Amino acid sequence: MLTPSASAEAPRRRRGKLVRLVLAGSAALALPAHLAWQRHSQANLSLDDGTVMDKDPAELEEDAAFFHRVLYEADPSDPDYSELQMPSWVREASSLDEFEEGLAAAESSAPPVVRYPNPTSYSMEDVADASRRFSNTFGLFVYDNEADTFLFMYSNKHNWVSGNAKLSGSFQNFAFMLRRSFPERFCGKECDEFAVGIGSGDYPHLSAACLANFPHTSDACPEALAPVLQFGSVFRHAEILPNMIAMPMPEAHNLHCFKSWILNGGTAVCNAWLPKEYGLEFEDLAPQVVWRGTDFGYLTHITSDSLRIPYFHLDILDKIEEAGEEVADADDKTAAGTQAMRASYDHLLPRWKGVVLTAEAEQEAAQKARKLREEGGDDAEVEEAVPWADIKFTGPSVADKHPAAYDKFAEYGVPAIGARMSLDDLAQRRYQIDLGGGGGTTWSGTIQKMALPSLLFHHLTPTKDYVHDHFTPWVHYVPVAAGLSDLKEKYEWAEAHPGAAAAIAAKGSELMRRLGTVEGFGEMFEQDFTEPLRRVLGAYRPVKETHPGMEWKEALEASAPGEFRTHRICS
Numbered sequence: 001m002l003t004p005s006a007s008a009e010a011p012r013r014r015r016g017k018l019v020r021l022v023l024a025g026s027a028a029l030a031l032p033a034h035l036a037w038q039r040h041s042q043a044n045l046s047l048d049d050g051t052v053m054d055k056d057p058a059e060l061e062e063d064a065a066f067f068h069r070v071l072y073e074a075d076p077s078d079p080d081y082s083e084l085q086m087p088s089w090v091r092e093a094s095s096l097d098e099f100e101e102g103l104a105a106a107e108s109s110a111p112p113v114v115r116y117p118n119p120t121s122y123s124m125e126d127v128a129d130a131s132r133r134f135s136n137t138f139g140l141f142v143y144d145n146e147a148d149t150f151l152f153m154y155s156n157k158h159n160w161v162s163g164n165a166k167l168s169g170s171f172q173n174f175a176f177m178l179r180r181s182f183p184e185r186f187c188g189k190e191c192d193e194f195a196v197g198i199g200s201g202d203y204p205h206l207s208a209a210c211l212a213n214f215p216h217t218s219d220a221c222p223e224a225l226a227p228v229l230q231f232g233s234v235f236r237h238a239e240i241l242p243n244m245i246a247m248p249m250p251e252a253h254n255l256h257c258f259k260s261w262i263l264n265g266g267t268a269v270c271n272a273w274l275p276k277e278y279g280l281e282f283e284d285l286a287p288q289v290v291w292r293g294t295d296f297g298y299l300t301h302i303t304s305d306s307l308r309i310p311y312f313h314l315d316i317l318d319k320i321e322e323a324g325e326e327v328a329d330a331d332d333k334t335a336a337g338t339q340a341m342r343a344s345y346d347h348l349l350p351r352w353k354g355v356v357l358t359a360e361a362e363q364e365a366a367q368k369a370r371k372l373r374e375e376g377g378d379d380a381e382v383e384e385a386v387p388w389a390d391i392k393f394t395g396p397s398v399a400d401k402h403p404a405a406y407d408k409f410a411e412y413g414v415p416a417i418g419a420r421m422s423l424d425d426l427a428q429r430r431y432q433i434d435l436g437g438g439g440g441t442t443w444s445g446t447i448q449k450m451a452l453p454s455l456l457f458h459h460l461t462p463t464k465d466y467v468h469d470h471f472t473p474w475v476h477y478v479p480v481a482a483g484l485s486d487l488k489e490k491y492e493w494a495e496a497h498p499g500a501a502a503a504i505a506a507k508g509s510e511l512m513r514r515l516g517t518v519e520g521f522g523e524m525f526e527q528d529f530t531e532p533l534r535r536v537l538g539a540y541r542p543v544k545e546t547h548p549g550m551e552w553k554e555a556l557e558a559s560a561p562g563e564f565r566t567h568r569i570c571s
Contacts (some may be wrong), residue, residue, distance in 0.1 A: 083473035084460060084481055086493075090474055096499040103475060103503055110472040113524075115532035116227060116245050119539035123546045125559040126226035130197045131155045133210050133221055133241070135301075137163040137201035138228070140564060141171060142552070148188040150175040153564040163201030166250045168567070170200045170231035173250070173259050180262050181530060185537055192542035193552040197228040200250055202439030203463050204230055204241060205301060215239065227536050231255060233439035233463040245532050246466035253444040254467070261525055269521045272444070275513040278427045280453045282502040285430035289457060289491055291354060291391040292421045293445070296437045298349045299462065307349050312408045315344040337412025338363060346483070350459065351435050352416075353484045354391030359414045361387035388491055391433065392418030423448060430501075431491060433457040433480065441465050450477065451512035455494060455505040457487060466528050470515070476508040 089102030127140055140153040152171045154160070179186050185194070199205075209220035217223045227243045234246045248254035257270035298307060310316075319340035320327060327333050341348075341356045348356065369385040393416050396406060406417050426432060432449040434442045434456065440463035447467060450456050458468075458477040473479045478494065478501075480487045494501035514520040543552045556564065 081460060081481075083479045084486065087474055090500070093500070096503075099497075099500045100503055103507065107472060107475045107507065110475065113469045113527040115466075115528065116243070116535045119227070119535040120225060120243070121539050121541050122226040123541050124193075124195050124543055124552055124555050125546070127195045127197050128556060128560045128564070129222050130224060130226045130228055130243075131158070131560075131563075133207055133224060134158065134199065135205045135207045136161045137167050137205050138197060138199045139167055139171065139567075140556075141174065141196050141198045141229070143186055143191075143194040144552075145186075145189055145191050145193045146551075148186070150178075152567045154567055155560075155563050156565060157563060161201075163205070166232065167198070167200035170198060170247075170250045170255065173255055174198065174229070174231070174247075177259055177262055177529070178533065181533065182537060192544065194537065194540055194542075195552070195556075196536055196540070197226055198231065199228055199244075200231040202437070203233045203299060204228075204235065204244065206240075211302070227539065229536070233441045233443075233465050236460075236462055236464045245536070246464070246469070246528075248466060248528065249443045251443055253447060254465075257521075258525060258529055261521065266522055266525070267518065269516055269518060273447075273516040273521060275451065275516040276423075278424070278453050280427060282430065282453055282455075282505055283498060285454060286386065286428055287388070287431075287495060288386060288429045289389045289391065289431040289433055289487065290421070290426055290429040291351075291433045291435055292394050292418060292426070293351065293435065293437070293442075295351065295393045295396060295416070298351070298436060298438065299440045300438065302462070303349075306347070308347060310341065310344060310348055310352055310409075312405050316340045316409070316412050316414075319343055333411060334363065334413030337409070337414055340412075341414050350461075350482060350484060351391075351393070351437075354389070354433070354435055354487075355393070355414060355416045357484060357487065358387065358389045358391045361389040362415070363413065364388075388488065390418065390429070391435070392416060394418070394420045423452065427452045427454065429454055431455050431457060431494065433459060433487070435459050436461045436463070436482075439463055441468075447512060447515075450508040451516075453505060453509060455501050456508055457490060459484075467524075470524065471508070471511070475504065476511050478504060 087102075087106070089106060090099065093099035093102055131138055131140070136158045138155070138158065140151075142151040142153060143149075144151055150171075152168070154164075185191060206214075207221060209218060213221055224241055224243045227245055228241065229247050230244050231247045231250050233249070234244050235241060238244075248258045250256075253272040257272055260268075260270040295309070316337050320336045323336075323340075325332075325336045327336050338356070338359045341359065345353060345356055365385050365387040369382045372382050372385060393406075395417060409416050426449070432452060432454045434446045434449050436442060436459050440461040441459075443465060446456070446458065446465070450471070456477040457480045458471070458473070459482065460479045461482045471477060478490050480490055515524055543550055543555045547555045547558075550558075
């Protein structure tokens with residue numbers, strides 16, 4: 001039998017009247033500070049109409065628990081993240097043939113990708129209102145029909161941040177792609193103006209008001225009516241921003257390839273998506289979970305109060321001293337250092353969690369090899385005692401961490417830095433993992449690793465990319481929780497069921513080969529760009545309908561006096 005993880009029932013999600021929370025205090029859950037409150041018998045809440053009501057703090061706690069599930073970190077047993085749980089057709093398969101039948105059925109029953117399926121009509125004012133839901137990396141994309149040009153407008157209330165470089169680049173490419181894809185809609189004075197919100201950066205930067213009130217709306221965080229095209233990662237749970245539409249990320253494998261598709265007239269796929277044959281068999285690959293990448297942040301504005309990088313003195317030396325452990329030699333240092341890091345595990349960023357798992361795996365493998373030698377095992381047996389995980393950084397990149405700190409971690413049994421590995425090197429390992437970075441995803445890493453002959457353990461975080469919707473869990477990859485709490489368990493399942501693991505790996509590689517063909521990429525382009533944009537264009541109500549006799553600039557100024565300024569970006 002293909003045995004599953006145990007599951008537990010999670011708290012029911014609440015839906016109710018929209019309110020603005022006005023409480024503050026110490027956290028009842030491990031949540032960011034802006035969601036903290038004191039436990040009182042009653043809680044004052046200010047409604048959008050200005051009236052005040054009392055609310056049971058239990059409901060506030062349920063709101064916060066909902067926030068924790070959808071914006072912070074999922075538990076493998078959480079129904080909101082059902083992908084993490086092993087489906088019945090996997091759990092109940094008694095043979096490889098039966099598993100492959102279930103795999104084929106699950107693949108054929110996967111729903112098609114449909115973005116923005118139920119468009120709601122919206123106006124220029126709605127686009128301006130959407131800006132209030134963000135703190136930065138959001139702009140108004142406007143077609144000025146009088147001048148027959150596209151304008152990028154940014155709110156004076158938003159700081160101009162480094163992530164806006166991605167936003168500006170997205171505007172430039174999107175303007176070109178939109179005109180080429182819908183020339184009949186952008187024809188100068190004979191056509192109407194058009195406006196839509198666009199975002200970019202690693203992930204959507206919600207305003208403090210929206211984060212503090214989640215999942216409710218308020219005057220400071222209005223209900224989302226206008227669509228927002230997000231050129232970057234989006235929240236996995238659509239109810240956070242219901243009208244947000246995932247667009248290709250602004251880098252070589254994604255937005256640039258979509259633009260290239262248009263330039264080539266839909267006849268050629270860019271090199272980044274072309275399939276590569278590695279000539280390797282799944283069963284011949286080294287049985288390790290491998291990852292290489294940078295020591296980077298993770299959903300910083302959401303998890304900064306809950307997850308962090310480790311600090312050598314705080315997480316190793318201080319903990320060893322508190323435990324009163326004797327550290328006499330290198331073996332003592334290794335054991336004590338790893339135990340200390342395990343004590344901090346829940347507070348660490350996912351990539352550092354992977355480093356801790358690797359340190360533990362290396363110790364387990366060393367102990368196994370030592371025992372084999374003591375029992376007279378031959379060299380081949382000893383060489384097979386490899387760590388199950390090899391998750392390491394390629395080098396330091398976090399500004400506030402001096403490279404010497406990595407040497408200190410390594411001295412205490414936590415070697416965070418590993419040798420650089422090419423895709424050909426990674427392909428030699430049986431299992432890959434796409435650990436999320438700044439935006440919670442890897443952008444290009446997922447599609448590169450799924451194309452390898454290995455099985456992908458897909459890091460399921462609060463965010464996702466447009467391309468993830470083309471993948472089906474347990475068909476093209478095996479999902480793992482954001483905190484990696486189930487990674488070793490799923491590795492052991494895969495090792496115990498090599499036929500099933502190989503079949504999933506093959507499905508993932510097969511899908512990537514198809515998306516690298518003219519037919520496959522063309523279908524993805526239609527689903528992820530052409531069709532959703534056609535719906536957005538059709539949903540927009542021009543100013544002549546909403547404000548007869550006014551020009552679009554007048555309507556925008558009346559809605560948001562002096563708020564938006566035009567940035568000149570060649571389109």
